Amino acid sequence: MTLHLLAGLAIPLVAGLAIVGTGRWPNLRETVTLVAALALAAWAALEIAVYDPAASALVLAEPLPGFALRLRAEPLGLVFAAVASGLWLLNSSYSTGYMRAERAHHQTRFYACFAFALMAVMGVALADNLLTLFVFYEMLTLVTYPLVVHWQTPVAIRGARLYLGYLLGTSLVPFLGAILWSWAVAGTVDFRLGGILGGHLDDGAMAVLLGLYAWGIGKAALMPLHGWLPAAMVAPTPVSALLHAVAVVKAGVFSLLKIAVYVFGIDTLAHGVGTWLVWVAAASVVAASLIALTKNDLKARLAYSTIAQLALVTLAVGLGHPLAIAAGVLQLVAHAWGKITLFFGAGAIQIAAHRKYLSELDGLGHAMPLLFAALLVASLSVAGVPPFAGFWAKYYLLTVAWERQDLVLIAVLGLSTLLTLSYLLPIIIRGVFGAPKWPYHIDPLPVSALLPPLVTAAGCVALFFAAPAILAFILPVLEGPP
Amino acid sequence: MTTAAILVVILPLLTAPIVALLPPGRLVGTAAFAIATATAVLALQLLAATLDGSVVIHQLGGWPPPFGIVYRIDALSAVMLSIVSVAAALVAWFQPTAIVDCVRPTDRARFTAAFLLALAGLNGMAATGDLFNVFVFLEISSLASYILIAMGARQDRRALTAAYDYLVLGAVGATFFVIGIAFLYMVTGTLNMADMAARLPGASPRAVEVGGAFLLVGLGLKVAIVPLHRWLPNAYAYAPSAVSTFLAMTATKVALYLVIRLGTSVFGGNHIGGIDLSQVLPALGVAALLFGSAAAIAEQDLTRLLAYSSVANIGLMLIAVGLGGADGIAAAVANLINHAVIKGGLFIAAAAVVQRFGHARFDALAGLARTMPLVFAMLVLGGLALIGVPLTAGFVSKFAVLEIAFRRGEIVLAIAILLSALLSVVYVWRVIEAGLLAPAPKAPPPPPPGHAIFQPPLLLLALAVLWLGVDSRWSLGVGAAVARSLGVTP
Secondary structure (H helix, E strand, O other), X not given: OOOOHHHHHHHHHHHHHHHHHOOOOHHHHHHHHHXXXXXXXXXXXXXXXXXXXXXOOEEEEXXXXXXXXXXXXXXXXXXXXXXXXXXHHXXXXXXXXXXXXXXXXXXXXXXXXXXXXXXXXXXXXXXXXXXXXXXHHHHHHHHHHHHHOOOOOHHHHHHHHHHHHHHHHHHHHHHHHHXXXXXXXXXXXXXXXXXXXXXXXXXXXXXXXXXXXXXXXXXXXXXXXXXXXXXXXHOOHHHHHHHHHHOHHHHHHHHHHHHHHHHHOHHHHHHHHXXXXXXXHHHHHHHXXXXXXXXXXXXXXXXXXXXXXXXXXXXXXXXXXXXXXXXXXXXXXXXXXXXXXXXXXXXXXXXXXXXXXXXXXXOHHHHOHHHHHXXXXXXXXXXXXXXOOOHHHHHHHHHHHHHOXXXXXXXXXXXXXXXXXXXXXXXHHHHHXXXXXXXXXXXXXXXXXXXXXXHHXXXXXXXXXXXXXXXXXXXXXXXXXX | OHHHHHHHHHHHHHHHXXXXXXXXXXXXHHHHHHHHHHHHHHHHHHHXXXXXXXXXXXXXXXXXXXXXXXXEEOHHHHHHHHHHHHHHHXXXXXXXXXXXXXXXXXXHHHHHHHXXXXXXXXXXXXXXXXXXXXXXXXXXXXXXXXXXXXXXXXXXXXXXXXXXXXXXXXXXXXXXXXXXXXXXXXXHOOOEHHHHHHHHHHOOHHHHHHHHHHHHHHHHHHHOOOOOOOHHHHHHHHOOHHHHHHHHHHHHXXXXXXXXXXXXXHOOOOEEOOEEHHHHHHHHHHHHHHHHHHHHHOOOEHHHHHHHHHHHHHHHHHHHHHHOHHHHHHHHHHHHHHHHHHHHHHHHHXXXXXXXXXXXXXXXXXXXXXXXXXXXXXXXXXXXXXXXXXOOHHHHHHHHHHHHXXXXXXXXXXXXXXXXXXXXXXXXXXXXXXXXXXXXXXXXXXOXXXXXXXXXXXXXXXXXXXXXXXXXXXXXXXXXXXXXHHXXXX
């Protein structure tokens, strides 16, 4: 029996309900969140440990004849589930410090929606067919809406409208259309190693279908449908961290990866179906990086950085090469740890020093040395400098580009790293070398908000060494059907 | 069982005059609820008996057809009877509380009698196997609805013009319908539907074409197909909230039932007269879908917004009927069931808001998430279902139609349906933002006495929206059984 998969959905669901029930006692409520996060992380680790490729799928329900809600543990999904659940734990600890320091209202709604969002993420991770993926993908959009609109200011309401409009609009039209189209030609919506579309469509139609998926999965924020991501920055910082590092964007690129591997099949993509996507994604990388350079608002800068970094995953999908897919998975993992550190940092600066603009950071590094050290590590990791986690993805992408003798692509990848360094490092440079322009007051940072960025920064180092293990785990997927 | 076929009509029809004579008081509401519930039980029994494809026939006065009138209940009729009667029972449950503000105590008995007459008329249309009898019941239900709608006048004088509009347009529709019947009677010499179906192939094609056209336009008015929808938004908005709930769950659907009936059992081949429904209805449906959704966006009043959304949803049903075939009919029936559940829940939520705040304009919704959580939950859930979010009944409805469109290569149709979701996101989200984000009034009026009566039907329908979204056996499965019993070829 594979009922244990259900725990991945049940733990956050029960936690969410318990949070609503214990809303009156904040300490108890936060304990519920932390215990649930711990349980979920343990569950994910256990699933990886006992992973059995031959295990059968778990059918939850069959809403329409032939379209079942079905879960299955497979390497890509388990990696994603582990990343998301692990970071939820750290994020929850951080949220406790942050939300209390900000004296936020509606905290019960906040924690409950967080838990429900994690449930949706687990559903996306474990989905065994396109319908299940779609169901949980939509659920994720809807339960994160209250998080984005949290402050309920006019700006927040407008931002949340954009968020919802982009994500529901893209998923209800191109994504759902693409799913139905795939079903109409392949006769199934199941995920199968090697893909279900091979031989059913000519390359031109296949490229169009890939486009419907690439933009239909609006959460992947492929330009020009990236507008929701900066708009959603109005949310509290832990939510931004969740959107960028743990759940939403990651669910987007993860869905793309899954669809590339299990619906199109790596071989099919390699025939040139994805070539156009490589260039669109490459343009997205460069453009988003350039925009990031111009942003003074820290969170906006990080938001555009996310668009650029995750376009690399889309680029990997377009390349349709086993190594590229591996790079995509590693990028997903590494970026999660790096970007969450940066967001934790931005939030910590906000609650302790009340600064949110790059130009205000001068000299802060001396007051918060540990935090800035963590930020440096994360910046280098996101840029892809060894020995940090982000290196491997860039390395494998370069290898593929080299194999293809594609000089332009090599140039783009190199440029991306340089641009990343030039929009992230100024944060640290200003903090450490800038002379304070005016006296500032720094509140003590709660330990619960300082510890998480330090842990995730350490994770960026650890993941550099753990990458081979991850690769070995997902290898069967990359090798394709026997 | 054959008596049940006649009882579902006779029971509310004959008890209505008795209820009208009852002294004002509790008894009226209780009697109406008891009668509606009994009717619903009978209808569900009929459904259980006919889903396997068998037909329940009752000959009035023992006269065999084609001389006498027969009541002929097949799966399609039984589905319709069940929707109407269950809706009536739900509405009868909270109706005594909901009408407190708009119907004078001395009028309540007669109001309730009109409600029972409307139920009898709608059930009659679904039960009878005689075309002229359909017309008679159409008139009974319409006349009763005009009265019911006009009863909203104490709360909003515009109910009078709304009822008058509906009266004029409804009369035009009924006239077209009866002219159509006359043409068919002229060339076939029978009013019995089964008999007529047998004789139509040999009848003069021109008279059949003209008659069919009259029938379709007459029904089009009753279905509220754009651009014949003008009566609907005002009628729903200004009628007493209990009436709009009942009408929204049933009235247009019974007219649509007649379209399906004529297109399958009478004319056959998805034609009515010379009109090929598969040519006409999808286009009309897309127009309704896009127009209704767009019009809903501009509304400032919850009931009017829901009314326009109904115009749009009718569009989706028309597309399903137009696509035809066994799967098209199944999808159409699934849409009928799901839409009754979704809109029923939403209109009951609106009724609860009206009862507490006196109206359902958007400013009454402010802070609803805190002041009336269950009502707000229903609005969110029903709204998501209208958008077609998965795990709600609305997703099954939409997906079933989309699936057929994709399979048959009707890409333009599919794209139009997909795009309409964008419009529905906008109007649904206006409701959700109003309830969730607008600050609650400092001192909201306390819940009026008996307010809790709305909760059981709300809870029931909210669960039904979710259940039908996870398990489509009760929508698509029933629809497939209906298509089988109608003998529609795939």
